[in-house]
Amino acid sequence: xxxxxxxxxxxxxxxxxxxxxxxxxxxxxxxxxxxxxxxxxxxxxxxxxxxxxxxxxxxxxxxxxxxxxxxxxxxxxxxxxxxxxxxxxxxxxxxxxxxxxxxxxxxxxxxxxxxxxxxxxxxxxxxxxxxxxxxxxxxxxxxxxxxxxxxxxxxxxxxxxxxxxxxxxxxxxxxxxxxxxxxxxxxxxxxxxxxxxxxxxxxxxxxxxxxxxxxxxxxxxxxxxxxxxxxxxxxxxxxxxxxxxxxxxxxxxxxxxxxxxxxxxxxxxxxxxxxx
Numbered sequence: 001x002x003x004x005x006x007x008x009x010x011x012x013x014x015x016x017x018x019x020x021x022x023x024x025x026x027x028x029x030x031x032x033x034x035x036x037x038x039x040x041x042x043x044x045x046x047x048x049x050x051x052x053x054x055x056x057x058x059x060x061x062x063x064x065x066x067x068x069x070x071x072x073x074x075x076x077x078x079x080x081x082x083x084x085x086x087x088x089x090x091x092x093x094x095x096x097x098x099x100x101x102x103x104x105x106x107x108x109x110x111x112x113x114x115x116x117x118x119x120x121x122x123x124x125x126x127x128x129x130x131x132x133x134x135x136x137x138x139x140x141x142x143x144x145x146x147x148x149x150x151x152x153x154x155x156x157x158x159x160x161x162x163x164x165x166x167x168x169x170x171x172x173x174x175x176x177x178x179x180x181x182x183x184x185x186x187x188x189x190x191x192x193x194x195x196x197x198x199x200x201x202x203x204x205x206x207x208x209x210x211x212x213x214x215x216x217x218x219x220x221x222x223x224x225x226x227x228x229x230x231x232x233x234x235x236x237x238x239x240x241x242x243x244x245x246x247x248x249x250x251x252x253x254x255x256x257x258x259x260x261x262x263x264x265x266x267x268x269x270x271x272x273x274x275x276x
Contacts, residue, residue, distance in 0.1 A: 002199055024054060025052055030224065032099055042064065047219065051226055090119070098127060099112070100221075128150045132150075148237060184233070207258065
């Protein structure tokens with residue numbers, strides 16, 4: 001297992017060209033956030049915008065629109081129950097995230113199935129939260145796209161069949177190669193592990209101050225923002241995971257608890273300090 005080191009940041013985060021515009025840094029759609037979990041998709045959207053994605057569109061329950069724009073006027077909104085509009089929007093995206101705060105009811109399942117059928121091979125699909133549970137429960141067929149899974153340990157248990165107590169690097173790697181060998185799987189824990197076709201990586205940053213709701217939602221958004229704008233997808237994922245927790249380490253020096261939206265707000269400065 002390789003450790004993710006700070007050097008991944010300068011390998012990934014590059015000084016922006018003067019000859020660039022918002023389209024240069026990727027178009028991302030975040031699909032999720034039912035009427036009870038609107039905060040999840042808002043936190044994910046914050047991660048996307050603050051990490052530098054060029055254009056962020058949040059497809060969520062219409063009840064979340066006011067809260068979304070109160071927190072984040074930079075994000076565009078669409079009602080995820082308008083299937084025709086959603087499909088049209090998704091077809092033009094570079095990156096799609098699905099599942100954050102989506103819920104596992106019939107509505108969530110319908111939306112997930114629509115997204116899975118719409119995604120194209122050249123797009124990156126980040127599968128998070130409720131989408132992982134639904135895929136595991138219903139054994140849904142995955143699209144031919146560039147897939148990134150972001151399970152915490154219980155979600156990984158549902159997806160892989162490996163109980164948490166048995167989630168060793170060896171067992172996880174066997175399941176990864178059998179089920180997801182052409183994808184990237186991020187198994188979130190106090191020392192998050194990332195499984196890729198090039199090897200297994202372990203994050204070296206992180207703090208107990210992150211143990212609060214919304215942390216994974218924010219990470220999904222940051223991953224989306226990074227892979228939308230940086231060409232090397234694997235490095236972008238590794239850098240996003242490292243960045244998320246490295247910022248928390250900085251904030252935890254003066255705070256007992258680090259809130260997810262604080263990590264997002266710190267992103268522009270952190271990325272500027274670590275660009276190359």
